[in-house]
Amino acid sequence: MIDPHVHLRDWKQANKETLEHGLNVAIKAGLDGVFEMPNTNPSLTTNENILKRLTQVDTLNLPIFHGIYGGLTAKQDQIDEILETQRHLFPRVVGLKLYAGESTGTLSVEGTETQKNILAYLAEKKYQGLLALHCEEVSLFKAIYDVSNPITHSFARPPESEIRSIERILDQAEALSFKGHLHFCHISVPEAVIMINNHKKRGKLRLSCGVTPHHVLADNSLMNKSDGYLWKMNPPLRAKEMQQLLFKMLINGEIDWIETDHAPHLLTEKKQASGIPGFPIYPHLISILKNNALTEGDINILTHSNIEKAFQFNIKQYHRTPDMNLFHEYEYDPFADLNR
Numbered sequence: 324m325i326d327p328h329v330h331l332r333d334w335k336q337a338n339k340e341t342l343e344h345g346l347n348v349a350i351k352a353g354l355d356g357v358f359e360m361p362n363t364n365p366s367l368t369t370n371e372n373i374l375k376r377l378t379q380v381d382t383l384n385l386p387i388f389h390g391i392y393g394g395l396t397a398k399q400d401q402i403d404e405i406l407e408t409q410r411h412l413f414p415r416v417v418g419l420k421l422y423a424g425e426s427t428g429t430l431s432v433e434g435t436e437t438q439k440n441i442l443a444y445l446a447e448k449k450y451q452g453l454l455a456l457h458c459e460e461v462s463l464f465k466a467i468y469d470v471s472n473p474i475t476h477s478f479a480r481p482p483e484s485e486i487r488s489i490e491r492i493l494d495q496a497e498a499l500s501f502k503g504h505l506h507f508c509h510i511s512v513p514e515a516v517i518m519i520n521n522h523k524k525r526g527k528l529r530l531s532c533g534v535t536p537h538h539v540l541a542d543n544s545l546m547n548k549s550d551g552y553l554w555k556m557n558p559p560l561r562a563k564e565m566q567q568l569l570f571k572m573l574i575n576g577e578i579d580w581i582e583t584d585h586a587p588h589l590l591t592e593k594k595q596a597s598g599i600p601g602f603p604i605y606p607h608l609i610s611i612l613k614n615n616a617l618t619e620g621d622i623n624i625l626t627h628s629n630i631e632k633a634f635q636f637n638i639k640q641y642h643r644t645p646d647m648n649l650f651h652e653y654e655y656d657p658f659a660d661l662n663r
Contacts, residue, residue, distance in 0.1 A: 324626040325388075325638055326605065327358040327417075328455070328508055328533065328582035330598065333379075335364040340587045345602075346385050348652050349585075352602045353609075353645030355627075356387060356638040358417045360455075361394030362430050368394040368401060370408040377415055388638045390417035392455055394430050397437050402444055409452060414636040418452050418506075419445075424459030424488055425557075433461050439495045446499045453504040453634055458488035459558055470594045473551030477543040477559040482512040485558055489515050493522050493530075504529040504633055509584050511538045511558040513568040516577055531579040531633050536608040537599060539573050541658075542566040553657040556584070557597045574615055579629045581608065590654040600653040606645035607658070 326349065332340040349357050359376075361367035367376060373391055380389045393405040393416050409416045423438050425431045432438055445454065463484040469475045489507055496505055510516055510532045519532045537556065542563040546554045554560055561569075572578050583601025612622055631637055650656040 324354050324605075324609075325356040325358070325630045326352075326354050326583050326585065326602075327580065327630050327634070328535075328584050329357045329359055329601070330362070330584070330586040331357075331359050332363070332587065339589060342380055343383050343385075344652075345585070345587075346380070346383065346387055346389065348602045348649060350385065350387050350643070351646040351649055351652075352605045353643045354387065354602075354605070355641050355643070356390065358390040358392060358634075361392050361420050362422070366394050366430055367391055368396060368405060368430070370404055373408055373412065373416060377412070386641065390415055392416070392418055392420035395419055395421045395432065395441060396430065397432055397441060399444060402441070402448075406445075406448055406450060413452070414634070417634055417636075418455060418504075419450070420455045420457075422457045423492060424457055424484070425461050425464070431461075435491060438492065439499075442492070442495050442501060443499055445503060446501050450503045453506055455506045455508055456489075456492060457508050457557075458485055458492060460484040460488040460491075463487060470552060471549075473548070473555065474543055474546040476552075476555050476597075477546060477561065480557065480559050482514070482561065482565070485510075485512050486515055486518070490518060493518070493528070497522075497527050501528065504531065506530075506579075506633065507532040509533060509535050509538065509558060509582065510578070511561050511565070511569070513565055513572060516569070516572050520577060529633075531629070533580045533582040534569060534573055534578050535582060535584045536601065536604040537584075537657075539566065539570040540604070540608060540611070545657075552594045553655055554599065555593065555597050556586070556599055573625070574612070574617065576621075576624075578625075579633070580625050581605075587653055593655070599657050603649035603652065603656070604658050606647050606649075609645070610647070 543560040585601030586598025588596040
């Protein structure tokens with residue numbers, strides 16, 4: 324099993340989690356490989372930082388594949404450097420990541436024209452690898468988050484912000500005849516899945532989308548209490564009917580793969596910080612999928628083969644038995660309220 328969307332912290336965020344701890348928990352969760360997002364501190368946007376990160380992981384000598392997304396900014400010289408790094412270090416640098424909306428860290432690239440210019444430059448440079456996208460339209464956000472009423476975070480970043488951002492990227496990419504593979508990360512809104520799949524049928528773009536265990540198992544009613552901020556993440560949890568439909572879409576094969584968006588924070592940070600530990604819930608989602616009549620072959624598609632096909636390389640399978648009790652690895656367990 325592969326988790327193609329994780330945040331492993333370390334460096335200036337080692338108090339949240341170290342690379343060694345995160346990778347060891349991933350192994351315990353039954354994972355064969357993880358692909359790390361670039362919004363570390365400092366960020367994985369330069370050849371120097373990426374080489375430093377890979378060297379640190381290789382020194383650990385752990386039995387798991389570790390890949391990195393090169394982060395994109397709006398500067399063409401930075402894009403040139405990261406393109407060269409990705410081509411030279413592939414498959415360890417698995418692809419590129421664009422934060423087309425505000426999220427944790429400093430890599431958010433806002434503005435329709437700025438995002439279009441980045442896509443256009445990648446198209447001009449004939450990039451054909453995978454481009455992962457965090458899509459939320461910042462102009463549609465509402466400044467209503469109130470830490471004493473945590474569910475307001477869910478309404479501060481409404482479903483429309485995700486839908487409009489994805490729609491715009493799809494339209495821009497089609498107009499540019501973009502040849503890379505566009506992957507839309509951590510979808511939280513069923514309408515977005517429908518839109519992406521409709522564009523797939525048109526055959527003009529190479530597309531995929533992923534969902535997290537928390538977006539298909541949890542709804543925003545869990546945030547309607549004093550410690551509901553433990554469920555704070557971007558994009559936020561949605562209403563129960565959306566969560567249930569998203570789960571059904573996963574069961575029905577309308578979603579390409581599962582990605583945890585593993586992103587631990589200290590408990591003292593959670594009232595403001597977005598992100599939750601994802602590795603502990605991964606084995607539970609797989610168990611739930613089996614209980615919903617998915618075969619081993621179905622699960623392999625969602626956790627391995629679709630990912631390898633999109634990224635265009637293979638990862639060794641260890642056939643590990645996952646540890647179902649990993650919640651103790653972190654300061655807090657937001658999943659305690661779920662009927663596992």
